[in-house]
Amino acid sequence: MASFVPKSAETLEEERLYTTARMVEVQCLDCLAKVTAKKNSDHHTSIQWSAEARAACPELCRRTPTGGRDTHQACPRMTASIDAAVRSGEIPVGAEDGY
Amino acid sequence: MWLFCDGNQARLSGCSLSDYPQNCNVFYMSDTRMLDQGTTPIRFARGWHCLGLASTYSDGKPHSIEGFGTKLVIWQDSKGELNVLDGFCRHMGGDLTQGEVKGDNIACPFHDWRWGGDGKCKEIPYARRVPLRARTQRYETAIVNGQLLIWNDPEGSAADHSILPPELPEVMTDKYTDWSWHTKQINGSHCRELIDNVADMAHFYYVHFAFPTSFRNIFEGHTATQFMESTGRPDKTEGGYSDANSTLKSEATYYGPSYMINWLTVDYKGFITEVILINCHIPTGPDTFTLQYGIAVQKPEGLDEKTVNYIAERYTESFGDGFLQDVHIWENKVAVQNPLLCEEDGPVYQLRRWYEQFYTDVADIKPEMTDRFEFEVDTTKANEYWHAEVADNLAKRAAEEPVSH
Numbered sequence: 312m313a314s315f316v317p318k319s320a321e322t323l324e325e326e327r328l329y330t331t332a333r334m335v336e337v338q339c340l341d342c343l344a345k346v347t348a349k350k351n352s353d354h355h356t357s358i359q360w361s362a363e364a365r366a367a368c369p370e371l372c373r374r375t376p377t378g379g380r381d382t383h384q385a386c387p388r389m390t391a392s393i394d395a396a397v398r399s400g401e402i403p404v405g406a407e408d409g410y
Numbered sequence: 411m412w413l414f415c416d417g418n419q420a421r422l423s424g425c426s427l428s429d430y431p432q433n434c435n436v437f438y439m440s441d442t443r444m445l446d447q448g449t450t451p452i453r454f455a456r457g458w459h460c461l462g463l464a465s466t467y468s469d470g471k472p473h474s475i476e477g478f479g480t481k482l483v484i485w486q487d488s489k490g491e492l493n494v495l496d497g498f499c500r501h502m503g504g505d506l507t508q509g510e511v512k513g514d515n516i517a518c519p520f521h522d523w524r525w526g527g528d529g530k531c532k533e534i535p536y537a538r539r540v541p542l543r544a545r546t547q548r549y550e551t552a553i554v555n556g557q558l559l560i561w562n563d564p565e566g567s568a569a570d571h572s573i574l575p576p577e578l579p580e581v582m583t584d585k586y587t588d589w590s591w592h593t594k595q596i597n598g599s600h601c602r603e604l605i606d607n608v609a610d611m612a613h614f615y616y617v618h619f620a621f622p623t624s625f626r627n628i629f630e631g632h633t634a635t636q637f638m639e640s641t642g643r644p645d646k647t648e649g650g651y652s653d654a655n656s657t658l659k660s661e662a663t664y665y666g667p668s669y670m671i672n673w674l675t676v677d678y679k680g681f682i683t684e685v686i687l688i689n690c691h692i693p694t695g696p697d698t699f700t701l702q703y704g705i706a707v708q709k710p711e712g713l714d715e716k717t718v719n720y721i722a723e724r725y726t727e728s729f730g731d732g733f734l735q736d737v738h739i740w741e742n743k744v745a746v747q748n749p750l751l752c753e754e755d756g757p758v759y760q761l762r763r764w765y766e767q768f769y770t771d772v773a774d775i776k777p778e779m780t781d782r783f784e785f786e787v788d789t790t791k792a793n794e795y796w797h798a799e800v801a802d803n804l805a806k807r808a809a810e811e812p813v814s815h
């Protein structure tokens with residue numbers, strides 16, 4: 312049961328846009344992790360991990376499983392992989408009306 | 411965009427159909443964006459909630475605190491354990507918080523029924539036996555960093571100690587000042603307003619008078635983190651973030667729905683201070699909650715006790731002011747289920763998706779609510795505009811000042 316219930320169907324569509332629209336699949340160049348990512352501008356990045364991707368990333372797995380402050384940092388290899396995907400044009404840079 | 415009239419539009423536009431909304435078939439066209447205020451949840455979040463410093467409750471007397479739509483009674487038993495029960499006696503509804511601690515139990519002021527920390531009625535002094543069903547709502551407890559936490563779950567699960575907030579090394583030793591602890595009642599807004607701050611980059615400029623130069627979020631499992639670096643606005647002086655001579659590195663993590671640890675490194679003209687801010691709350695009703703915050707400051711070496719305490723008090727005051735800046739906004743805004751975002755905004759929708767897990771039966775938690783999500787906000791353009799605005803403000807102020815000869 313959802314708890315914060317939107318009143319309109321349009322809200323649900325916007326939730327979908329803001330959370331999943333234009334997310335592009337990126338394969339890590341160093342491990343088996345596959346995430347989806349988006350670049351609204353050069354300095355912006357959005358990265359969605361799945362449980363499988365998270366488990367496949369040796370960098371994140373090495374860190375303290377819960378509570379440790381180091382899990383709050385990005386994986387540098389995934390960051391590099393996303394940068395590479397931007398350079399090769401796989402990830403377009405630019406936003407669409409705020410999402 | 412075509413919308414179907416739900417009666418509300420009819421009322422607003424003075425609809426002439428007398429039998430709206432039942433038989434109203436009027437569609438109307440509009441480019442106006444509507445605020446979807448949604449419906450707030452009737453349940454309270456699952457997870458650990460902090461009731462404040464454990465020492466507040468350790469005097470052998472019953473204590474009262476509002477929480478989860480009721481009143482809770484808290485007392486320390488002879489073994490030094492803190493116990494938390496629903497404040498209202500299951501006999502005839504007496505207020506246990508006005509009772510007395512007798513032995514290890516809390517005794518009701520109405521007919522002296524004695525309730526144990528395990529939630530069972532242990533004794534009815536005037537009765538032959540205690541009814542078997544004499545069990546009340548009990549909250550499991552934990553002490554972390556000198557604070558009393560209780561587990562709330564509408565589904566009634568056992569407390570999950572593996573997701574308690576971490577112990578802070580060195581805090582509560584002589585390396586840090588004692589917790590300076592404060593409480594503030596918030597009326598007229600759901601506690602999700604407070605959570606939204608985690609993803610809200612721009613409000614740091616407008617509400618807290620700082621330039622957020624770097625802003626990043628990571629949500630994963632039961633944690634949600636905000637990284638921010640900021641410097642104060644030279645055209646403002648109010649609140650914890652506005653000092654133009656300080657730069658701030660802030661890392662703030664929610665451990666569950668209501669308990670945030672904020673590690674702050676303040677660089678004031680090269681003088682570095684480590685500050686730990688706890689920001690936690692207890693929901694009290696559908697649109698009320700009690701905010702609690704505590705501050706401990708790492709004692710700078712080579713300073714005497716008096717100076718250290720003075721510094722700690724200043725930080726407590728300024729971050730306290732920071733909360734008040736937010737409170738004023740929350741108490742006057744409306745709830746919005748469909749926030750309209752621009753490119754410079756943080757991931758509000760993903761944050762709320764994360765927060766939803768605490769209002770969902772465990773069996774219904776969707777993977778995307780807990781899967782790791784990272785977001786870096788592009789603050790470059792925003793800061794360009796803001797610096798220009800501040801320069802403008804300073805120039806205007808200088809022009810207004812009387813010229814001295």
Ligand code: FES
Nearest residue numbers: 499502504518521
């Ligand atoms: S109501 Fe508490 S003892 Fe009767």
Ligand SMILES: [Fe+2]
Nearest residue numbers: 607613617736
């Ligand atoms: Fe704020």
